[in-house]
Amino acid sequence: MRVEDISLEWIKGIGPKSNIALSSRIRLARNLRDYPFPSVAKRKDLEGVVEKVKGVLEQDPYFKGFSLFMLESLSKVERETLVEKHLISPEHANGGARKAGAVLIEHEGVLSVMINEEDHLRIQCFLGGLQLGEVWRIIDRFDSILEKYVDYAFDEEFGYLTACPTNVGTGLRASVMLHLPGLVMTKKIGKVVEELSKIGLTVRGIYGEGTEALGNLFQLSNQVTLGPSEEEIIDKLEKIALRVIEEEELSRKQLFKVKGIRLEDSLWRAYGILKNARIMSSKEAMELLSQVRMGVDMGILPSIDKRKFNELLISIRPAHLQLSAKRELAPEERDKMRADLLRESF
Amino acid sequence: MLCQRCKRREATVHITRFVGGKKEELHLCRDCAEELLGTGDFLSFDFSLPDLLGSLVKPAKSLLGETRQPVLRCPKCGLTYEGFQEIGRLGCASCYKTFRSKLVPLLRRIHGNTKHGGKVPSKVGKELKVERELEKLRLELESAVRKEEYEKAAQIRDRIRELEGKIAR
Numbered sequence: 239m240r241v242e243d244i245s246l247e248w249i250k251g252i253g254p255k256s257n258i259a260l261s262s263r264i265r266l267a268r269n270l271r272d273y274p275f276p277s278v279a280k281r282k283d284l285e286g287v288v289e290k291v292k293g294v295l296e297q298d299p300y301f302k303g304f305s306l307f308m309l310e311s312l313s314k315v316e317r318e319t320l321v322e323k324h325l326i327s328p329e330h331a332n333g334g335a336r337k338a339g340a341v342l343i344e345h346e347g348v349l350s351v352m353i354n355e356e357d358h359l360r361i362q363c364f365l366g367g368l369q370l371g372e373v374w375r376i377i378d379r380f381d382s383i384l385e386k387y388v389d390y391a392f393d394e395e396f397g398y399l400t401a402c403p404t405n406v407g408t409g410l411r412a413s414v415m416l417h418l419p420g421l422v423m424t425k426k427i428g429k430v431v432e433e434l435s436k437i438g439l440t441v442r443g444i445y446g447e448g449t450e451a452l453g454n455l456f457q458l459s460n461q462v463t464l465g466p467s468e469e470e471i472i473d474k475l476e477k478i479a480l481r482v483i484e485e486e487e488l489s490r491k492q493l494f495k496v497k498g499i500r501l502e503d504s505l506w507r508a509y510g511i512l513k514n515a516r517i518m519s520s521k522e523a524m525e526l527l528s529q530v531r532m533g534v535d536m537g538i539l540p541s542i543d544k545r546k547f548n549e550l551l552i553s554i555r556p557a558h559l560q561l562s563a564k565r566e567l568a569p570e571e572r573d574k575m576r577a578d579l580l581r582e583s584f
Numbered sequence: 585m586l587c588q589r590c591k592r593r594e595a596t597v598h599i600t601r602f603v604g605g606k607k608e609e610l611h612l613c614r615d616c617a618e619e620l621l622g623t624g625d626f627l628s629f630d631f632s633l634p635d636l637l638g639s640l641v642k643p644a645k646s647l648l649g650e651t652r653q654p655v656l657r658c659p660k661c662g663l664t665y666e667g668f669q670e671i672g673r674l675g676c677a678s679c680y681k682t683f684r685s686k687l688v689p690l691l692r693r694i695h696g697n698t699k700h701g702g703k704v705p706s707k708v709g710k711e712l713k714v715e716r717e718l719e720k721l722r723l724e725l726e727s728a729v730r731k732e733e734y735e736k737a738a739q740i741r742d743r744i745r746e747l748e749g750k751i752a753r
Contacts, residue, residue: 269677271677273676274660274661274675274676275661275673275674275675275676277671277673277675278661278662278663278673278675278676279673291712356673367744378703381703382706385705385706385707386707389678389707389739390705391676392704392705392708393677393680393681393700394700394704394708394712395699395700396680396687396691396698396699397700397702397703398700398702398703399674400674400678401674402672402673402674403674403687403690403691403694404694405698406680406691406700407695407697408700408702408703410702457741462694462695462696462697463695464691464694464695464697464698464699464700465695465696465697465698465699465700466697466701466702467699467701467702467703468702468703470701471702475598482599
């Protein structure tokens with residue numbers, strides 16, 4: 239498998255509430271008992287971890303549908319592409335090559351594993367919509383099969399041992415990617431973020447820096463990993479996510495009631511720009527896509543497949559544009575190519 | 585006192601900043617201070633996760649002054665507790681044993697808990713799973729009795745006996 243052939247399952251937009259909940263993701267942090275953690279390990283130890291994983295892949299037919307990439311064998315654009323697909327972290331893309339960093343990717347685009355990032359293994363599972371229970375079922379099975387072949391760093395008192403104490407216990411971080419233009423436009427989002435932090439959940443913008451959430455995309459995730467069981471963490475997050483989605487739907491109705499034709503007008507204008515612009519920055523594209531997506535959800539704009547929006551979120555980003563152009567592009571070239579891509583899509 | 589930077593002029597500006605979770609005093613002359621302010625370097629402040637963890641791990645300063653404690657060092661990977669405070673990352677599985685007494689209060693502050701309640705690798709033993717289940721059932725039994733749901737309580741009690749039998753065997 240080549241990097242440009244990697245497709246992601248969640249992009250298809252299949253799953254409960256997938257108009258607002260773009261994806262459900264669970265990440266498990268795991269370490270091997272007999273190797274020092276990556277922050278202090280020597281390169282030789284970390285190469286040992288990769289060898290260990292390679293050995294497991296050959297031993298069990300379950301792993302037939304996976305490909306392993308060493309980060310040092312990938313170009314900068316290829317590594318950036320993996321970051322844009324959320325398969326590896328920016329830190330892993332930048333420093334991973336020096337530390338025998340690798341990534342294991344399932345061909346279905348559901349499961350992946352970062353190797354030698356902050357922990358030896360960061361197993362990830364993504365599906366579309368709000369379905370953390372199903373995501374847990376899949377990743378739990380992967381973890382249980384892997385565990386037959388390796389000795390995890392595990393302690394009866396503290397659970398799965400991780401490099402950072404903020405992940406110890408279950409090592410589980412569950413998150414839901416939510417599209418919340420309604421909460422942003424009604425200015426409710428601040429209160430939502432504040433209240434959720436009081437019950438141990440974090441909400442942050444996925445794109446953009448600081449408090450800015452580009453494209454009105456937010457990630458809702460758990461903070462606590464030690465104490466509650468995996469099922470309890472997931473159940474809580476899923477229930478709260480549903481409540482946030484409900485409030486988002488309500489906000490859109492309120493917006494329409496208050497603004498009426500003015501809302502329709504601004505959504506149609508956003509659609510018009512996407513269909514006609516000749517140059518487009520990443521930031522502008524994200525904002526317009528968010529508005530058009532909301533317009534389609536609300537039945538104001540003509541129906542457009544969710545899959546198209548999900549694909550565009552990723553394919554308009556710099557590394558993806560360069561990978562499909564098969565060369566490096568200057569920022570102005572990218573803006574032109576992005577506008578072309580968007581015009582063709584709508 | 586001379587300026588730390590140019591080491592020529594008198595230091596008249598005294599700044600406190602945090603680097604790597606540690607307090608640092610800067611003594612500068614007016615010229616150097618202004619120059620640094622222009623670069624933004626002067627205010628570069630460390631507010632990252634390792635830094636915040638560092639402040640969580642540090643014991644509240646005693647009024648009686650600092651008492652020197654022996655250096656805690658993990659025998660397996662060589663990381664000291666101070667090293668952990670600096671990078672915010674532990675070095676290996678054994679660190680959790682070595683630094684246990686210091687980690688327990690830290691974990692309580694981060695998670696509000698200090699004991700794992702989730703998945704157990706099947707290799708680690710089925711027994712632990714049964715004990716976990718028993719712990720949960722005993723709590724349920726207590727609450728059933730409190731609510732005077734005696735029929736339910738009897739069922740739970742039977743289940744507890746069954747599991748206890750399993751462990752004994």
